[in-house]
Amino acid sequence: MARPVTAAAPAPSARWWRAGVVQAVSPPGVIDLGPGYLEPGLLPVDTVLPLYAEALTEFGPAALGYGANAGADPLRVLLADRHGCTAEEVMVTAGTSQALALLCTALGRPGRSVVVERTCYDLARGIMTDHGLRVREAAADGEGVRPDALDQALSRSTDAAFVYLTPTFHNPTGTVAGTPRRRELLAVAARHGVPIVEDDAYAELNLDGTGPPPSLAALAGGRGVIRLGSFAKTLGPGLRLGWLQAEPDLVSTLAHRGQLVSGGGLNHLTSLAVTMLMRDGRYDQRLSWLRGQLRLRRDALVAALRAGLGDEVAVARPAGGFFLWLAFHPRLGEASIAAAAARAGVEVARGSRFGTTTGTHVRLAYSFHPPDRLAEAAARLALAWRNEDPLR
Numbered sequence: 001m002a003r004p005v006t007a008a009a010p011a012p013s014a015r016w017w018r019a020g021v022v023q024a025v026s027p028p029g030v031i032d033l034g035p036g037y038l039e040p041g042l043l044p045v046d047t048v049l050p051l052y053a054e055a056l057t058e059f060g061p062a063a064l065g066y067g068a069n070a071g072a073d074p075l076r077v078l079l080a081d082r083h084g085c086t087a088e089e090v091m092v093t094a095g096t097s098q099a100l101a102l103l104c105t106a107l108g109r110p111g112r113s114v115v116v117e118r119t120c121y122d123l124a125r126g127i128m129t130d131h132g133l134r135v136r137e138a139a140a141d142g143e144g145v146r147p148d149a150l151d152q153a154l155s156r157s158t159d160a161a162f163v164y165l166t167p168t169f170h171n172p173t174g175t176v177a178g179t180p181r182r183r184e185l186l187a188v189a190a191r192h193g194v195p196i197v198e199d200d201a202y203a204e205l206n207l208d209g210t211g212p213p214p215s216l217a218a219l220a221g222g223r224g225v226i227r228l229g230s231f232a233k234t235l236g237p238g239l240r241l242g243w244l245q246a247e248p249d250l251v252s253t254l255a256h257r258g259q260l261v262s263g264g265g266l267n268h269l270t271s272l273a274v275t276m277l278m279r280d281g282r283y284d285q286r287l288s289w290l291r292g293q294l295r296l297r298r299d300a301l302v303a304a305l306r307a308g309l310g311d312e313v314a315v316a317r318p319a320g321g322f323f324l325w326l327a328f329h330p331r332l333g334e335a336s337i338a339a340a341a342a343r344a345g346v347e348v349a350r351g352s353r354f355g356t357t358t359g360t361h362v363r364l365a366y367s368f369h370p371p372d373r374l375a376e377a378a379a380r381l382a383l384a385w386r387n388e389d390p391l392r
């Protein structure tokens with residue numbers, strides 16, 4: 001059981017952030033660095049509030065009808081312009097999780113396999129296994145999956161439905177694959193004739209000014225890659241809105257699945273509300289503000305951890321996304337690291353949750369607390385982990 005070290009004043013959002021309304025609520029006093037969520041204060045309530053009225057005014061009853069199966073054209077066109085493809089290559093989704101579930105049913109069959117990076121977004125694995133797919137891991141390095149490991153995994157898994165990769169601001173490791181690496185991965189997958197599902201949930205959250213390399217989809221000219229985007233990390237997950245980019249034939253196939261034919265385009269009214277935000281620059285303004293906020297949080301956590309832990313723990317500074325991936329000396333076990341953190345009133349995500357790791361790791365999210373709380377969490381962790389290590 002996590003024991004609070006200091007009594008913390010309730011966050012201003014406590015009135016709203018309630019169990020039974022949102023997915024995760026931490027016990028009072030515990031600083032939870034586990035979930036990859038935006039802090040409640042970073043969720044744009046005031047910005048989103050008028051968007052529904054704007055959409056209803058502009059589209060009238062059509063905003064409350066069944067939406068076009070692949071999503072409403074105004075949003076598809078905006079997304080296509082933004083991501084350098086055609087509107088026929090874009091489908092509106094109810095977020096990456098839904099898109100992935102749809103792809104598992106459309107591309108996979110129970111018993112077939114999916115090749116993933118050895119350490120990857122654990123909940124994506126859950127979606128795949130829910131569909132009876134078998135998850136096969138490929139080894140990775142500081143740029144994500146290694147092309148030779150992907151080649152080996154695909155040679156062994158001749159029934160692979162797709163390869164699932166997060167080449168940009170990876171969850172949990174924060175890594176980014178450079179352009180040459182991306183080209184090599186594309187060549188390997190093309191040689192095996194297996195599509196890549198590119199999970200780009202964090203792609204717009206570059207924190208150091210320079211954007212990431214071109215997406216796999218862009219490098220492949222849209223062939224053989226299905227790119228998944230989400231507004232969950234840039235606006236708010238409660239919108240349940242995202243998009244996918246794929247070859248027009250696949251978009252058409254997906255849009256003709258029974259779920260879409262029966263229910264129409266996903267989150268139709270919300271998609272029109274977000275159209276209002278994207279078309280006049282308000283989305284880009286929001287993004288640059290959010291990047292600044294996340295940069296403050298990342299830097300506060302990295303600085304406080306480095307100050308408290310010195311060289312004892314490798315604390316890499318990711319160029320974007322939500323997460324720090326800490327590497328501990330192997331003499332320390334993951335269970336004792338996590339237990340010491342919990343005793344100090346800080347929750348962390350254990351590395352093994354994300355698949356096979358080499359060494360001892362934990363993931364810390366810097367997205368879910370303001371900088372002063374992150375600094376306090378780091379101070380608690382440094383004390384706890386220094387006391388935990390008997391060999392120091």
Ligand SMILES: Cc1ncc(COP(=O)(O)O)c(C=O)c1O
Pocket residue numbers: 036094095096097098121166171199201229230231232237241242
């Ligand atoms: C890599 C990755 N993909 C997808 C998601 C979930 O996306 P969505 O909320 O759009 O379903 C997350 C959220 O943690 C994530 O880290």
